[in-house]
Amino acid sequence: MKAIRRFHVRTVLPEPLAPLGTLASNLRWSWHSRTRDLFRDIDRRQWEAVSHDPVALLASLSAHELDALSRDEAFVARVREAAEGLQRYLEAPQWFQSWTEQAHGPAAIAYFSAEFGITSVLPQYSGGLGILAGDHLKSASDLGVPIVGIGLFYKTGYFSQSLSGDGWQQETYPVLDPDNLPLSLVREADGTPALVSLRLPEGRVLRAHIWKAQVGRVPLLLLDSDVDGNDDAARDLTNRLYGGGGDHRLQQEMLLGIGGVRALRIWSRLTDAPEPEVYHCNEGHAGLLGLERISELVTQRGLTFDEALEAVRAGTVFTTHTPVPAGIDRFGVDQVRRFLGGDCGLPGVPVESVLPLGAEDYDGGAAGVFNMAVMGLRLAQRANGVSQLHGKVSRGMFDGLWPGFDDDEVPITSITNGVHAPTWMDPRVVELAQRYVGGENVRHADGWDHVASIPSEEIWHLKRQLRAQLVEDVRGRVHDAWVARGASEAELGWTQEILDPDVLTIGFARRVPTYKRLTLMLRDPARLRRLLLDPDRPVQLVIAGKAHPADDTGKKLIQQMVQFADDPKIRHRIVFLPNYDIAMAQQLYPGCDVWLNNPLRPFEACGTSGMKAALNGGLNLSILDGWWDEWFDGQNGWAIPTADQSSSAAGAVMDEDRRDDLESAALYDLIESHVRALFYDRDAEGLPQRWMSMVSHTLGTLGPKVLATRMVRDYVTQLYAPAALASRARSADSYAQARELASYEHSARSAFGEIRVDHVDSEGVRDTPQVGDRIRVKADVWLGSLSADAVQVQVVYGRASESDELSEVQSAPLTHVEAYDGSRHRFEGEVVLSRTGAFGYTVRVLPRHEGLASAAELGLVVNA
């Protein structure tokens, strides 16, 4: 029989236990081990059975059990104390509160992301991007930053991974019931669910409810299209994360971006929360949020599209996360026309004005394509990559949007990712660190230098416990994996003897796109076997990762790995664990001695798993890519030499096979002669002193850098605060600056076509110039319809190559001296020769307006 209606009956907690409800619904428990301990202590077996899920635990308790618990005075006292602790956490002024008093930071920030990885209980992530978003919110909460997260609620999350008998990835999609999750439905004052709706083609309407997850102080709003009134296709829209392509993906992104802004407005109306001044678009998926905000300004404030665009750009921050072109969302122009034009166009946002925003109208771009990252960059005045190297790579990758400028000037900066220490450090590591670093400091980057004073035998002893804990966990997982692969209990005795808590343990876990090269270590299988089976100094490997369901190449790599590890002769030293998720990761990082990462440089934008390993006393063994390129210092781990183009002879393009050969050989060499040599080099007490000094050094120096609190502070001070100021300046006096800037941009765009640098002269250049000489540069410039104060004229100088290419470029302004013949102007200025060697200079004309954040912003320049 099928029910015609379904209710969810929530547990009623007896009054003394009522605060448990609050403690379970605020996800702070996911990084607060004392709160988790409280739930665990209710019933340890049940806690394991519900996979450490407080809401599920409470739901599983009978009225009788609850009654008994409510009479346990000691327990009730702990509940009260925990609830008070949470309340203090939510209210106490933090870093942001003292900082903003002087800095007048943003009243609120909206953080949009297609995925959020907060806890394995709420599986709304596929990998690093989502984990980063979760860590961003958690750290913002710790710092008191007034942020609100916006995402989608995927009913089956990403997917759950298991293996077939022959090692092929199997996907299942267990359905999540939001009523059994730490979520609450956002409701109107009259109790009806708040509703967001969007128009779709053919008169269809897409409706969504809003679930709220509370992440410490930070609300996270998740839109869910599985609501009454939607047709079946609309109901299924938020079924899966990255589940569909094409139209499905575009509609998900419309719901996230456009619907997300509408959800925010509802949220502010219902809770009196301040409207965000800054909108942070975490990767391109949410980029359409800018269009909805333009529509608001056009319809509610009477701005034109271009004026509204200027206003919106000022308050928008865009973060790009991938240097892999295939990783960027691109739609067809026809698709965009269909979904954002005609009847379903946003009021005031003609689709003809939308299309140029995502057009790849630059060298190497494709026609007929709408690129979400390109739109993201055009809709945001501030943009960044996620490590220094990735910033540089992104400036090169998107330089077509700023023609005429050197890559260095492309206005994409970088903020290196970080990780949320309380989530990722094993509670015992935190406890040890706190004993020496003191109090709450660990999560705020203070006191890490005291780590050096932790006796190495204490760390070593703890690392052994963590390794043993991982070995236990792995045995259970491998056993269960084999049951799922069809093995019978009787054949599985061996799983209880695999791995060894005293053997050097190397971890490798991440998504399985090709560039991450899961199977690089299998390049020379015999050599790997020798490493694993070495009688005196063996190595053991713990491996995990999911391939995207549509990625058969990735699934083949997994199968290769699984089949290798299935070999009875080595299966006690190498394991592939199915279903990599946050819960597994939290066991894995602390238990590993070495964290391996061997991507194809420079495709790893940042990488964060190695940071989490480092915070747990692990050493990194990695290609110099992403964060490791920035922070490897020779003593905190090992760099696998890269055979990429930049380091091979004269930029010759090396074929990938050859590159894999070279890089894998280097990897084996490093493990054989350095990593294991150091690990097994023991003193009279059995301690690997040199190893431990690398661990202490890593904790002390990397510890404070890799924190997400450092990252969030960087975002606040370098991007959010300037964006809030710019946004205020734009909107003051009824958007006077937005109007003025739009009109300036309009005239600059037409005038720059006719501007010319007619003549450049220099005085003071001797036959043999010397350092310290001054040269006077004079330029005659034709400015057409622009006035002299609407441009800046610069002399740009630096080292000149044989072919007159400038490098190490600097610039100095030239001042306006006179106007003559109508549009002709003379500009002059001085350059001091500060370096020996070949010197060159040129003159260029750039736009000038107080609303511009950088000289390159408009992509307009005339070079002499």
Ligand SMILES: *Cc1c(COP(=O)(O)O)cnc(C)c1O
């Ligand atoms: C940290 C983390 C990632 C990201 O790892 P990368 O090194 O950035 O690839 C992916 N999945 C989970 C579960 C993680 O915890």
